[in-house]
Amino acid sequence: MAKQAGVKVSTLRYYDARGLLSPAYRTESGYRLYTPDQLERLRFIQEAKRLGLSLRQIAQILQSSDAGDAPCERVAPLFRRMAARLDERITQLQARRDALEYALAHAHCGQESSPCRLVSLAVDYQRRCRTMARLIEVFTAGCPLCDETVQRVQQAVAQCGCTVVTRAPDSPEAQQYGIRAVPAIVVEGQLLFTGVPTQAQADALLRRA
Template identity: 40%
Template sequence: MIVQEEPRLIGSVAKESGIPIKTIRYYEELGLLKTAGRTEGGYRLFNADVFARLNFIKRAQNLGMSLSEIREFLNIHDQGDLPCDHVQETLRDKLIDIDRQIQQLQILKQELKRLLAEEDVLSENSTAIICPIIEQG
């Protein structure tokens, strides 16, 4: 005989998961979480599977995925399929973006080093100039 757990109040889910109630409500609004109903007092109830979904959401966010992307993955999962192909494609795109950002940051780093290396700029004294280090670039 399979014993089904009683749905949990949103406060209990928040306490056990460490995720604020406000965030859980927001995730529900976005369609990332589904309630198991509400109490007579209007409090949201969640099944135990909410913890797996919250863990997935947190991990995916830590990997740089947007809530929109995460919702897509969860929708695929809810249809009975594994979203792994979509996740891999998204991760590949994230790597490309990270490489692009690293390249842009390297260029910025070189520019900052160049500006700091030019000592004679500070000797200029003009009332029209706020800071020659930045304005000369």
């Protein structure tokens, strides 16, 4: 029974209504009964949601698995896109955090000339970073050589305030730039390098870019 397994009935009904989980059978009084396998399926659904998968995506994975297919080949590029979006989000959050820390560290400098000096300092810092920094995109398939390329790019631009974003080879940006092989390095929308650069190559390439 769901209650014995510590699962809320409302949770079971929620996924049942969306076609992700069906009771094994119903009692004459209308109670839904679920097997241990179905409760394990529920745990899979909940953990997949926590990873950021939508119910539609989870349903497609379950349908593929129920049909006897292996969904991992279709999930892998999805995970790469999700990871790339997370990298981009993390970079944005880090930049915001840097602005807040800068404002706190320099709040004692200068005169009050706005409704809030802290806000003005943080905003000015962000404006300067947007003016100085460049967007560097590394297209990667998640292989060791691709990971090595990302590390070398990050090391090459560690002090310049550039934003480094990783993207999947099947992303819309890859199609836009005409990426045919990975790893590939794109700076401000221009494809500069395809392959695995040495650290010296990455340093020289990104300093000139």
